[in-house]
Amino acid sequence: MKHHISFTINGQSMELTVLSHQTLLEVIRNDLRLTGAKHGCSTGECGACSVIMNGEVVNACMVLAPEVDGTDILTVEGLSDGEELHPLQKSFIDHHGVQCGYCAPGMLISAKALLSRTSRPHEEEIREALVGNLCRCGAYADIIKSIQVASRARR
Amino acid sequence: METRDLKPFHYIRPESLQEAGRYLASEEAVKLLGGGNTLLLQIRSGQESPDILLDVKHLPGFGDVRYHHNQGLKLGAAVNLQHLVVGLEIRRHYPLLHQTAQKLASPQVRNRATIGGTLAWASPISELAAAMLCYDAVCHTWSPRGHREIPLAEFYLGDYQTALARDEIITHVHLPPFPNRTYGIYHRQTVRHDGRRMIAGAAVLAYRKQQALTHWRIAVLGMDNRPKRIPDAEAVLEGTPGEAEIARALEIVQEQIHPADVDYARADYRRASLNALLKQAITEVIHHLQSIRS
Amino acid sequence: MVMRKTHIIGKPFPLVEAQKKLTGTSCYAGDEPFGPDLLHARILFSTRGHARFQLRHVDVARKQPGVVALITGADLQTRLGATIEDRMLLAVEEVHFAGQPLAVVAAESPEAASAALAAMEVVYEDMPGVYDIESALAANAPQVHPAMATYRGFDKLDAQPERNIAHRVSFRRGDVDAALAQAAFVVERTYTAAPLQHAPLETHGGVAQLQGQDELTMWMHVQAPFLQRQIIARALHMPPENLRIITHCVGGSFGSKVFVSVEGLLAAIAREAGGRPVRLHLTREEEFLAVFMTPAMRAQVTMGLDEAGRIVAFRGIYDWNVGASVDAFLREMQRIALAGTGPYAIPHAEVQVNAIYTHLLPAAPMRGLSVAQVHWAVEQLVDELAEEAGLSPLLLRQRNLVKGGDQLFPNFVMHANGLESCILETTRAIGWQPDQNREVTGTIARGKGMAMGWSPIIISPGCKSRATIQCDGENLCTVIVDGVDVGQGFYAFITQLIAFELNFPSEWITVLPTDTANYESDWQAIYNNLLWSTGKVLLQATAELKRQILSYVSELWEEPMTHLDLVDGDVISYATQRRLSVLKLLQEGTGDGPPPVFRATGVYEATAKHDGLDGLLQSFATTGFAAEVAVNLETGDLKVLQLAGAADVGHAINPEGVKAQLKGAIIQSTSQTLLEELRFKDGVPVTLDFMTYPIATTADMPQKIHPIVVEIPQSSGPYGARDLSNHALVGASAAIGNAIYRATGVRIRELPITAQRLYDALKQFHASRTRADAEENRGQ
């Protein structure tokens, strides 16, 4: 079954025809060719596909495309302001928040969602906010540090 | 390129219960869609192959949250679990619900998972169910035959079965008001510390009336084919429970549970784990309630 | 070479690829756009451990709508392997492990490909299988490879196919039996470690396309494209130069993307797809089912101590369950043998390493290269021995550790190393005390423990490294190497080295995606000595490049080259104070003729004998760990409160990068130690997702992590540096095991340390204590 959906993504309005059984992850990676969000499992376990939907972080592999109608989506591509990197991105670069980097877009998205709720999170709050994002390289310590430093640098 | 891994179905977003009812009455395989955290996995694994998914998240009133100190809490079926973490009325009046939700899964899952879908999931390790059982939650449902109220304690039939009819929808959940001096605690032991692979889980709640500790609630997870309360053990704790009563309550719990061997934990081990968690939770509840100044 | 701390080397330096990865700019293989022509491949995997099979309805499947090509073992009967070809590309008649490929299809859509697989029926006739070491070695056990003697490469192995022994490596010095007989204390134990899976977050896959007659290009995220080219080309009977593999960002490998797993099937099906690009991307379930496992270990270890507290004898028999293929594991066995005693100077020692064939999926080494598992055994054994002799585990270690100048192996004298600093600094970091390392509050017991580690850095026979640097006006400074950045900071290392040597701003330097078209095919440096060998060739290339640039300018200025130097991106003359911007030179030239292009290549080829399996022992990486744990005595629940890890990296070229690697290794070892276990039922993996194969989340990482960098320069390494990332987790699990013992008095000898294992051990310990107390009371 086809659906005509309209939504905003990274600040741009978008109209698209999608199928009932497509996922948000398929739409952004295949149809919109935004490949920042990654596929890691399809079971909601890894968070590599994380995006922000109406202000909240969700696993894009667990959202159906027609559900996206009327929503506001932010992917990692929408984090930076043109050429200017988001403070989180800068901090991940400066503090080794990336090893292989496959988890990084999802981590950034989770961090962004956290910082929009809690401007100066404690280490414990950051750990809790990241439990849905697996990093096989084990870069958690530096990811947490990157987020902490970025949150302190803001204002 | 992402591989499409869901088998085709029709996604429908009904505007009213009546419209949803018409689909439910049809011949087709219809499934209600909440946050999809369980359902999409079931479709991917082939366990479910619905023709129609009815997205119930936009039905009128399904997103409502209302609290009144005389009437208690009403949570619409489409309210997400993250609300239980951040909602002020929950933190203040139903802290056990807040505490449990905070430990449950991840922000990604909680932001999508709905109250209705989570209760209907009926897993023996459903953490939301444990807290809800302690608060005497009642499921309110609708079907083409009308409205029903099902106390959660009667809702779980075991082996992932619920008291819901095939065409019945949870509309909201109701929790009665609780006095201020209520205290609850949820402890769990899981293989991975984010909650994955549950060995045992226990929620305990009581309130203090003058010097007596009363209205004891004990809910256990992973100990049977459904989340369940142990009323016989609760009864033993009424009043001012001491060492002997706690020991007796724990004994009764052990008599009334039937944990299964799972590949990561044997039944005897799950019993021992539950016993330790429960003892700790009961002791902490007593301690906390007795420390409140009268 | 002297050790120099300069403005770049030895200073923080972020990853070069980081920005791309953080902005979502495409660089992983699955991100490449290939347009509407793209076909989708899927593989049919066996679901039985050992069985005869028939594949039915293949013709029906071929005629399914959208199917472009379909190959089965009947169409393409060929074997696969780097050293020993002990695998089939596609099974024929018999499957040897669950997850073995039976057919591969390319179709217009993923759905069409799946439908084609579903149209086929596999009829199995089960055969008796062997799934663990004991049953594989039992008399009259079914033979996994009865025809092994006919496989290419068989002559290089020390195998006994009739006993399911795939290969053996051993060494011996002194007289172990005599020394054990005289020792004052002897401890003999068996330790085991479960099979693991690498589980990179990015699953295996890539895109392949036939170009021209028989020229195949593959865009794949693999760790060793040159090695893969060699293996795939040979299996498909094509000249290696006709196969081109391009690798950019790799979403984690940990050893799983070195040897060929499903990549050969992608190549095979792309050759049948009429020139259209074909994409393969494994699902997580397929990744768990069909890609390599790391072998399970059984270690029988014995250690003897004399009255003076000197370890006098060691015997270790390490058996590894390598599944149905030993090929990817072969080169680790020498490493295991050399590391097998632990980092101690033991006069009488014997180590035997056996690879055992079973009907499980093929084994490949993982980060830590199985030396991590060896230390799980040895480093707990040392604590057991210390306990037995009433010595402090720290003292025992200090007294016996291997020192610079010790000659333990023929032709190898141990170099100065950081073992002692590693163990002292890590124990200090967690506040380890000689006697008070246990604390009990309520039901929670806390304890502290330590372990050391060493891991040989071996240059594989015939192993090559190459690097080419080109300076031109358009791209400034581009670098081609044969190694791959899998997240270990390899590209950052390259950039730093070149920026330092040529005195260029690092922004000028771009490391290009690794492309096999650049060099001829051969064995390449992979994990254990990548930095060492690439550093070597980069130094050659930069020296030559500098010579070229200076000689060009010396002609221009008519000044002797010895007066000239490269400083901050300029050529300067010390004699005349003249200055010329290299950027300007490259972009504008000198007026007459086109601007110059400079290009230099460095090549290193191991001199070790080419045909054997033994490589050249070059040095040892050394490590130390100290852990503090909290154990719930009633439930067995375990938390790692602190884990300190130290590694001697020779010279930290990128100190923050080194610490990042160490922290990563600490977290990954915690995960392996506490959570991970690949489980099978009748040889079929049942841990097929992140739920049943849990890996550590932020909730499981140690609460405090102390990364400690120790720098004892290695004379032969670039700037004295030594490879790290693969060795950085050697010893961590034993430190946790030793801490548990301190906390609780129970010794866990099986990996992973699950809560149930701990609970069982605690219960048993308690029961035996109660019994002992009762007997004592009776006695009185």
Ligand SMILES: Cc1cc2nc3c(=O)[nH]c(=O)nc-3n(C[C@H](O)[C@H](O)[C@H](O)COP(=O)(O)OP(=O)(O)OC[C@H]3O[C@@H](n4cnc5c(N)ncnc54)[C@H](O)[C@@H]3O)c2cc1C
């Ligand atoms: C990665 C992951 C981690 C998890 N971790 C935990 C954990 O730590 N602890 C825990 O307790 N749980 C955990 N869960 C389970 C999770 O809580 C449930 O999957 C989720 O809450 C179900 O809610 P949903 O809204 O997503 O339901 P859905 O998947 O949408 O639906 C579940 C079932 O309910 C039915 N349904 C939906 N809405 C209604 C309604 N209004 N009336 C009647 N029936 C309805 C559906 O038809 C379906 O059968 C985890 C799940 C995932 C994917």
Ligand code: FES
């Ligand atoms: S791909 Fe969505 S959670 Fe893993």
Ligand code: FES
């Ligand atoms: S950096 Fe590799 S998965 Fe996180």
